[in-house]
Amino acid sequence: MAVVGASLAGTRAAEALRREGFDGRLTAIGEEVHRPYQRPPLSKQFLAGDWDRSRVDLRVRDLDADVRLGTVAEQLDLQAREVAVRGPDGHERIGFDGLIIATGCQPRSLRGEPDRGGMVGVHTLRTVDDSLALRVALDANPTVGVVGAGFIGSEVASTCRRRGLEVTLIDPLSAPLERALGRRMGDVVGKLHIDHGVRLRTGVSVRGLVGNGHVEGIRLDDGSLVPADLVVLGLGVTPAVKWLEGSAVHLDDGVVCDARCFVEGATNVVAAGDVARWFHPSSGRHLRVEHFDNAGAQAAAAARALLAGKDAQPYDPVLSFWSDQYEVKLQLLGMPELGDSVEVVEGDVSQLRFIAAYGREGRTVAILASNQMSRLHSYRTVVEKRLAFPPKAPA
Amino acid sequence: MKVVVDMNTCESNAVCMGLAPSVFEVQGDGKLHVINANPPEELRDKVEEACRSCPTQAISLAEG
Numbered sequence: 001m002a003v004v005g006a007s008l009a010g011t012r013a014a015e016a017l018r019r020e021g022f023d024g025r026l027t028a029i030g031e032e033v034h035r036p037y038q039r040p041p042l043s044k045q046f047l048a049g050d051w052d053r054s055r056v057d058l059r060v061r062d063l064d065a066d067v068r069l070g071t072v073a074e075q076l077d078l079q080a081r082e083v084a085v086r087g088p089d090g091h092e093r094i095g096f097d098g099l100i101i102a103t104g105c106q107p108r109s110l111r112g113e114p115d116r117g118g119m120v121g122v123h124t125l126r127t128v129d130d131s132l133a134l135r136v137a138l139d140a141n142p143t144v145g146v147v148g149a150g151f152i153g154s155e156v157a158s159t160c161r162r163r164g165l166e167v168t169l170i171d172p173l174s175a176p177l178e179r180a181l182g183r184r185m186g187d188v189v190g191k192l193h194i195d196h197g198v199r200l201r202t203g204v205s206v207r208g209l210v211g212n213g214h215v216e217g218i219r220l221d222d223g224s225l226v227p228a229d230l231v232v233l234g235l236g237v238t239p240a241v242k243w244l245e246g247s248a249v250h251l252d253d254g255v256v257c258d259a260r261c262f263v264e265g266a267t268n269v270v271a272a273g274d275v276a277r278w279f280h281p282s283s284g285r286h287l288r289v290e291h292f293d294n295a296g297a298q299a300a301a302a303a304r305a306l307l308a309g310k311d312a313q314p315y316d317p318v319l320s321f322w323s324d325q326y327e328v329k330l331q332l333l334g335m336p337e338l339g340d341s342v343e344v345v346e347g348d349v350s351q352l353r354f355i356a357a358y359g360r361e362g363r364t365v366a367i368l369a370s371n372q373m374s375r376l377h378s379y380r381t382v383v384e385k386r387l388a389f390p391p392k393a394p395a
Numbered sequence: 396m397k398v399v400v401d402m403n404t405c406e407s408n409a410v411c412m413g414l415a416p417s418v419f420e421v422q423g424d425g426k427l428h429v430i431n432a433n434p435p436e437e438l439r440d441k442v443e444e445a446c447r448s449c450p451t452q453a454i455s456l457a458e459g
Contacts, residue, residue, distance in 0.1 A: 015447075019440060040450050059447040293410060296448055322408050331409070373407040373421045 001306070002083055002094055003065075004073045004243075005102030006030025008038070008292065009273025009299040013100045014063050016303035026065040027094055029085055031103075033070040034128060036060060040292050042131035043155040044324050048162060049135060056128055068094075073103065076247040078266055083243075098306045101244070101255055101263065101271040102299060105237035105290065110147070110206065121215040122231045125152055137230055138163055145218045145228030147206050149176035151323050153234025154189065158325040161196050168199040168226045170218065175202055184342050185356060185368055188349055189325070196326050201226065237290065239275045253277055254288045259314035261302035268309075270302035281316040282386075283335060291321040318384050328352050331376050334366030334383040343390040347372060355379065359389025396439060397457040398432050398446075404453035411445035411454060418442055427453075 001017055003010045006028045014028050030036075036058040045051040071087035082093040107124035121142070123134045134156075138144075144160045146153045149171035157169045173179065175186030176193060193200050205221040209231060218226040239254040250256040250264035254277035261278050263269040271278070273295040277288040289298075297317055305312035321332045336342075339358030347354030347370075355375055358366040363386040369376040378394040381387070398418060405427050411419040415438060418431045434442055446454040 038450060055452065059452060061443070061447065292450065293413065296444075300444075320413055324406075329407070371425075373409060373425045374423045377409060377412055377416070377421065 001026050001098045001100070002096035003028045003100040003102060004083060005100075005104055005240075005273070005275070006032070006067065006069065007036055007102070007104055007273075007295075008058065009104070009275075009295040010100065010102035011036040011058060011060055011063075012296045012299035013102055013272055013303040014065055015061050016300040017100075017307065018061070018063060020304055020307050022307055024097075026063065027096070028063065028065050028067045029071050029073055029083065029094065030067070030069045031072050032127060032129075035069070037128050038292070039126075042128060043125060043152050044159060046128075047125075047131050047135050047138075047156065047159045053128075053132075073243040076244050076249065078247055078249070078269075097268060099266075099269045100299075100302060100306065101249075101269065101275060102273045103240040103243070103275050105274040106240050107233065107237050108235040110209065110233060110235070119209055119211050119215045120213060121211070121229055122209065122233065124233050125156065126237070134232065138165065141165060142230035143228050144168070145170065145226050145231045146234060147171075147218065147231060148234035148236065149173070149200075149202070150180065150234055150236060151177065153232065154193070154325055155323060156232050156234060157193060157198050158196070161198060162326070166199075167197075168201060168218075168228065169193055170201045170204065170206060170220065170226065172205040173202060176200070179337070181336055181368060182339065182342055182358070185336075188352070188370075189330075192326060192328060192352065199226075237274065239277075239288070241275065256286065259316070260305045260312040261298065261315050262305060262312070268306065270306045272299040272302040276302070278315065281314050282318075283338060287335075289319060291319065293320045318380065328371055329373060331369045331373065332366065333369075333376065333380060334358070334364075336366040336368060338365040341389070342368075345390055346375060346393050355393075357382075357390050362389055363387070364389040364391045396434060396436070396442065398429050398434065398442060399455050399457060400427055400429055401453045401455070402426065404451045405449075406451050406453075408450050410448050410450060414445040414448060415441040419445065 037056045075084040144167045146169045160167045176189045178186035207219045210217040248265040255271040256264045257278035259279045261270045280287040301315035323330045336358045353371045356368045367379040382391045
């Protein structure tokens, strides 16, 4: 078996193969030189300087695998059943019977701009090296511009404010996290940022970066200039599938998979994590999920499917996720983006301590909890069974 | 198998609760409680997974 991608999903997949009793040869191929680590702290505790490097490392069971770090997958040959790689020792072809694709994603850059605007002082945030570089740059107390108010951008803004830095958070949508949480809850998050001293510029696009070698500001579409000598681009990610181009693997915003995580266009190949767009039975659509919880769970499911073959089970999870911003912990169950209405069912929004439900056609499709860690899981069944919307508060 | 949670480290992200709800539960105080500190052997895989998956690495397992 070969696993391409040695981050969270790849590692969990390899672990699951061993746990399920696979005792053949196992090769794990990872582009980064680092042993697997966790990404959630990279925009939070590690970026803030609260955690040291060792706490970011992932706990991994003994894999009894040939682990190739610093090794880039360059091509997939489905006829020969080999992955062509380039590592510290040069080019090589690694054969497989079964393959797990877990190459994740890479950050987007500004449209029409070269990588990171071609300027010093412009950062993206995906890897531990990215986070470390950003953390060091923040030590110089820069004025920060964050482009994109998704989860990464919002968390970076929060961490920068906690470090006492001036921050402008910019997004073309009307509110932070609007795509993920909808307008109403996005506005709640927007107020949270404003109350913590962030300059929030929503509903306006970025025209480009201004600077001469080193970034000095961000030019917005309305002509205004946001001064910033450090810019973080939180523009989302694209699946890392370049190595699969030219193979028969079906690519469409990621690696397209069936409900059991089997890759379309190939046999005995599965995919998991940020790169996989699989058919999610409960929602009846293909999904690509970029969250921590899913990466681990899907990797285990994909590995089991690969071993089970035609007896493989569909992977049909209730999605879950969390985000820490300032003193608020947001937790999600289900898929808010499916909802066409949202209602607060418990607590007090003005205190940022509440539970909100998302509904569609009279059914509950998601729950958002804000500083309600103890209550969230009471609603798991509500989401799992899509009970009537708005749901009654469970005991 | 004995489950120990370092409450100074735990942030109640509840990843463990999703994996092993009969062992871990975030209760009304917003804190994680180990509701079964000596889970049966058949839960070992789940509990080990919860231990490895904890984003703050607050969970540890001891034998016995």
